[in-house]
Amino acid sequence: MISAKPLSPFVAGMLVCLAWLAWSAALSTSQGRGPQPEGQRYGPTTPGGYYVRVQPRALTMAHNQQPQLTVAVEDAAGHPVEDVLVTFTPSEGTFTTGSSRTRGGTVVGTFVVSPGSDNPRTAFLVAAVENVEVTIFIDIVPVVFQR
């Protein structure tokens, strides 16, 4: 016969703490890997035959924030491709990058909206690799909404 014995508060507390530690360690490990673009990939491009991913694909921001976006270029097998030109066309504001060509398979840039309005609106940024264009929709909301 198996008798049900309740966990003591001490053991229960230990379990909770261990779970918390495990989560923290997992997060720390994942943070150390840097941005890992995920989601749908677009392509292949012509003539290079590359595939393109964008991270994040959905972006909501206040007008005074300056979010980073990453474009990753990879081959058919998913390996990063170096020195591929990526161009960006924002509907408003600016998008600045350290390099317009991929380093480590990615180009990372910062988006800054046009000055002068916190009116809610949707801006877009078109990232182009050869003949493939990917649109990133950027929802700009008033700071107090914080959506």
Next chain:
Amino acid sequence: MITGKTYFIVVLCLVCGLLVSQAWCQSLSLFPKEEILLVGGDFRIRSITSNIAGADLLGGGESGGFPTQDGATKAFFDTRLRLYWDFRPSDLLRVHYRMEIGDVRYGGGNENGSDVTGNLVPVIGPGSGGGVGADGVNVETKNMFVEFAMPFVPGLSFRGGIFGYGDRYDFNILADDFAGFQLLYQRGDVAAHFVYFKFFEGATRDNADDSDWFGIDGQLQISATTRAAATFYYWLDQEHKGTLGFTPYQYWFGGKVTSLLASKYGPIEINGYGIYNHGEGYFGRRHGSNSGFNFSLSGDMSLNFGILGLQIQYITGAKGSKVQLEGGSKDQKSINSWLSYYNNMYQGPEIISRGPIIDVGDGFNSKWGTGNGFFNGDYNGRLFLIARSSFPVLSTVSLHVVGAYDRAAASNANGNYNRGVEFDVWAQWNILPKLWFRFGGGYYLTGDWWKNNTDASFTGRGPGVPHPDNVWQFGTRLQYDFG
């Protein structure tokens, strides 16, 4: 067996260990105060001059918003300072506080005015409570919440406290000081959130309410240039239970598609949405149910000399006057009217909608629908056509021109449909980085719908005027954003 004292020490050690391990895991020192505090805000001075009917106590907390006959000019300006503090010990956690000083208001052609949410405030000075130069009674907490990444589910975060919310259609704007919580998920091509608010709780305002608001929203990037979204909102309006014998409710569900199309002239941003709204006992004013649709389609083309855009919006409505539709023999009947909050058109007209010039509900759209507001076309619905444009005339100056045709979807009690035509011109001057000035005006040619219309009065039941004025409004806004 562990004694109580030993147990206490073990737990204390564990807690300390957890704190240290958390900081270690996130590569942070324990108390880097100077590194985690972000400060920002904005300051603005704004002026409005208009012949739109001003606020009146009979309006039930509204800021006017309809043509009168030989109406007086009202003019005022106000100032507001918003400050925020953002405590971010890591990318996974933040505590946010935002406060507002003002709006402190000066001038005005009427005894009373209203703030942006329609609450009546004395015109001279006090803003939301305090006099000019008085101690800090015109200070308000706008946001106060904690947000952190949830464990075990990457991309999931939690936000709880006091914060604002605006939907993707710009109809349900629950800004900006309601208590609630929100679960947000964002990963890959998917973004979604669930939100709950307890708002209007307590008797802090004349029009204090007691309601629960639930919302769920999700979007998916369905191709390289298109995304689709779906939304459901449910509003339980306990405060207006009153004599109805049941709790009024409203729900909305809708979908929206946003796409960027390529053309030989330039990219075209397409936005289309449809929303269905259903409820019963709306604001305690009707026993019967209401159901309505709201459709909108717009396209804005970016050309090398500017942006040109068109939009059409149709909101279903019911024939007749408010008195007919809210009471009498039709009390229990269902009506085909869209009932909701604001109709914001931040790229559109200023007077008909909540436009960009002064960015405040001081036109027809300034109401919440409990009174005589003409937001969304009111019970008669709306057919709305907008043409808009934007031109960069200098590197720091842009010019915006808008035209709009406003027509009721169903006739008023007099059989009239035509509300009017509006023209707007405004300019934006970016004086310095983060310091900008916006100025412009709108003119509205009133149509027959307003003549002898009982809805067009403070009470929503008055006789109306036979020859309503054309409506005009001029506004300026100087603002500095910092942080």
